[in-house]
Structure formats: C-alpha cells, structure tokens
Amino acid sequence: MPSLMVNDRPVEFRMDPQIPLLWALRDGANLTGTKYGCGTGDCGACMVLVDGAALRSCLISLAEAEGRSVTTIEGLSRDRSHPVQQALVAEQAIQCGFCTPGIAIAAAALLARNADPSDEDVKAAVPNLCRCGVYPRLVRAVQRAGRAMRGLERIAAAPAPGISPEDAGASVPALRAP
Ligand code: FES
Numbered sequence: 532m533p534s535l536m537v538n539d540r541p542v543e544f545r546m547d548p549q550i551p552l553l554w555a556l557r558d559g560a561n562l563t564g565t566k567y568g569c570g571t572g573d574c575g576a577c578m579v580l581v582d583g584a585a586l587r588s589c590l591i592s593l594a595e596a597e598g599r600s601v602t603t604i605e606g607l608s609r610d611r612s613h614p615v616q617q618a619l620v621a622e623q624a625i626q627c628g629f630c631t632p633g634i635a636i637a638a639a640a641l642l643a644r645n646a647d648p649s650d651e652d653v654k655a656a657v658p659n660l661c662r663c664g665v666y667p668r669l670v671r672a673v674q675r676a677g678r679a680m681r682g683l684e685r686i687a688a689a690p691a692p693g694i695s696p697e698d699a700g701a702s703v704p705a706l707r708a709p
C-alpha cells in the first residue's frame with residue numbers, strides 16, 4: 532500500500548497505486564480543497580506541493596508519490612494565515628474560488644524560492660486557468676504576499692472560515708408564502 536506524508540502526517544492509502552494522486556487525496560484522505568478541473572494537466576486546479584514543488588496531482592499516480600511529502604491547500608495553513616491566502620483575499624483575487632487552491636499552491640511554491648517576483652515571474656510560475664479572469668489581481672496578490680514575507684508590509688488577517696449567523700441572516704432573503 533502506498534504510504535506518503537500528507538500535510539506532515541504519514542498516510543497509508545489502501546487504494547489502487549495507479550490512480551491519480553488527486554483522487555487519493557480527495558476520496559481517500561477527504562482533502563477536498565484540491566480541485567478537479569480538467570484531468571489533463573491544463574488547468575492547475577489540482578496543484579499540490581510535492582517535496583516543495585507545485586505539481587498537478589491529476590498527472591501523478593499514487594505510486595509515484597510514494598515516500599514523498601505532499602502539501603495540499605489544507606496543509607498550507609489551517610487558518611488562512613499563509614501570506615498568499617491573506618493577500619488573495621485582500622486583493623479580492625477570488626471570485627468563484629474554484630481555481631484558488633491551485634493558485635495558492637503555485638504562488639506559495641514561487642515565493643518560497645523568489646519572494647520578489649516580477650509580473651512575468653508570476654505569470655510563468657502561476658499558469659493556472661481561472662474562468663473568472665482574476666489574473667491582474669492575482670499578480671498583485673502574489674507580489675503583495677511576497678512583500679509581506681519580506682517584512683515590508685502587514686496584511687490584515689483573512690476572515691475566519693465559516694459564515695456567522697448574522698451574515699447568513701443578512702444574505703438569505705426572507706421566504707414568502709406563495
Ligand atoms: S485537474 Fe489537473 S491540471 Fe486540471
């Protein structure tokens with residue numbers, strides 16, 4: 532049975548070693564933050580860190596990940612405190628959010644080796660497709676996260692996960708009898 536480190540914990544998968552890592556993470560480990568977009572290596576929605584490199588988990592088999600260290604969006608931080616996550620929120624570089632986990636992973640990998648990326652650096656290292664078209668904001672967010680990592684600015688913490696009862700009440704229109 533393939534075993535690997537997932538978000539700093541040893542995990543043994545009782546699954547077909549030939550299935551894509553993406554499905555092992557989503558269906559076997561219930562880490563559904565990693566998204567399935569195309570399954571053909573084009574969109575980047577499935578990106579995870581494998582030994583620190585951003586890779587498309589739809590293209591890697593579980594067997595190929597054996598013994599390696601995998602970090603998913605859930606492992607980047609559990610409380611949205613990673614500078615990339617905070618900057619994506621602060622720059623409103625999230626619309627529907629489907630592409631966001633893969634983008635955050637690609638951006639984190641870039642900033643780990645270059646915390647002062649140019650526009651072109653970001654575009655090359657974060658090639659993820661976004662159907663909502665957040666690209667200009669995405670570049671700003673990654674560069675802002677880099678500034679935060681270099682201690683040049685502070686980004687206000689992103690809101691905690693979940694919806695407060697007040698927010699839910701405000702956003703759901705009252706039901707009316709027909
Ligand atoms: S689902 Fe893997 S690249 Fe699109």
Ligand code: FES
Pocket residue numbers: 624625626627628629630631660661662663664665
């Ligand atoms: S925010 Fe919707 S696909 Fe990127």
